[in-house]
Amino acid sequence: MRDVAKAVGMSPMTVSRALRDDETVSASTRARVRSAARDLGYVYDSTAQAFRTQKSGFVAVTLPSVNNANFAETFRALSTGLSARGLQILLGSTNYRVEKEEELVGQLLARNPEALVLTGGHHTESTRAVLRDRKLPVIEMWDLPDAPLGHVVGFSNTRAMQHIVEHLVATGRRRLAFVSASDGADMRGAVRRQGVIEAARSYGLPDVEIIDAGPAPVSMRHGARVISEMGRKVARFDALVCVSDPVAFGCLAAVQRLGLQVPWDLAITGFGNFEVAQVSHPRITTVAVQAEQIGQQVAQVLAAALDDGMTAATIIDVGSQLVPGETS
Amino acid sequence: MRDVAKAVGMSPMTVSRALRDDETVSASTRARVRSAARDLGYVYDSTAQAFRTQKSGFVAVTLPSVNNANFAETFRALSTGLSARGLQILLGSTNYRVEKEEELVGQLLARNPEALVLTGGHHTESTRAVLRDRKLPVIEMWDLPDAPLGHVVGFSNTRAMQHIVEHLVATGRRRLAFVSASDGADMRGAVRRQGVIEAARSYGLPDVEIIDAGPAPVSMRHGARVISEMGRKVARFDALVCVSDPVAFGCLAAVQRLGLQVPWDLAITGFGNFEVAQVSHPRITTVAVQAEQIGQQVAQVLAAALDDGMTAATIIDVGSQLVPGETS
DNA sequence: TTGAAAGCGTTACCAC
């Protein structure tokens, strides 16, 4: 910048202003500065800018996994919404583990993001402490946490499972099994399980059997494997309630391989309204969540928080809808 | 850092060294510094570090889409490999469009990344020009471009399609149709199509029919829709060669809904060895690509390029393997 | 093994 200033016979300060299109610099000066900068091959140093202004232009985002159509859609929508405001996303993937989230949050905060977006409402105590100390807009999404860290854009996983159980009861099912990851890592899965157990109890159904498809994340192959291993005795249930559509699809394929008829011998339900649920034959009964809307709303909440210094916590429930398919 | 120094009664310089695990700081000092830093809720400022050292610690990466199990796997592996070296990924998604890639590359370069990783070998002329001017390690992955910009870690899409056509010919299929996105955006898809056309010609098969599933990206629903619309006259082909496994699964489900038997009435093949291909009933014949290995190799090539200032372009072909399933 | 000084490139603030 000093060199450019020398070239046009002005101070670095004026060059700085000219390059940022500051109105107080005369148009002619601005033009001269810009052309001199181009001629000299000057490249603006945004690292120095971020350092000096203490504004990184980053929003840090953690997702359990990037390979998930719903999280990917939220990411896309959020990314679009933020880029309109000149903000870039710094993405981290927790692999469904709060300890990994803690580590990631540390790394991400070191980049001085202007806000932090976390997926889910379960965090380590250390993560919570770090965020309490730091005055930084925080948004939790994809959940409605009991003790939010800041803003929230999500939905009730418990309620979503109630929709499913209600639907199964209405269609005459009573002996439910819930297929999900082993206890521990996937907290949204655990909340869904609890939701199913309680809903079943409230309808007076027998205890829900828990089928463990292995450590999180569980997907198609895990659903398929656990059902194959179980064999035809899976027919002692009359509904498999799965933690997600991929798991449900895996179960469906395995059940079909066993020669059982869905939904006659067995109902199967999923979660998330993934493409596979809409396309599979039969289509899988599922719950639609507003992945794109979550991303958009998070971007809006963030905009408000950054502009107005909005501090009152916003809680947005985007809800969820049962999508009846052909597997129930 | 000054505060931490004060807390342990040492100079900021020692704290700096301690936090970076500098060997010249005694182990006990290091421990004291770290615990004081934790107690004070100190967060290291890597913006300042990037500024001072003139190294951003970023590697810019573009992917066509983040919602793709293979790209996601490459991203994961790359991310892991780089974080071992203290590098973070700055991710951009091109949505399969080179113009979007051009825009993204501009935004990413402004962050001063230490290297750039692009998916695919097709770029706008403007992108190529920008990268020529800038001395920056560039790696293209998931392709073997004719005119590489720098290093390459990929495989031949043409060769992969030859495997498929060879397999179909060996199992007695002759009337092939290729299902993919409309011309234009998805260049890897276009290369695969050309590969099928040429392979079919070399085996003396009738001309391959091109089935247009709509603008890129195409997925399950697009495969399903185009086959549903076509109806039972799809049986005039004896093999549907699909641009990807999700498209193949969509076609499979639609064909099953039409009451046709796969593979008896019709063979179906996919690409990418996605989970859905391994789990679906029947399993889909596909081509496995080394998504994880691509990510690992890119990380290694990058490490070499950044350490040794390696300039000779490395070209790594990770190959691809036919995975016969039950749909052919 | 530890510390002091200087400076990375930019911009906020105030002065003219």
Added chain:
DNA sequence: GTGGTAACGCTTTCAA
């Protein structure tokens, strides 16, 4: 409309 000064938080370099 333009310029001077200081400072952002860290690390390089040299000295003790």
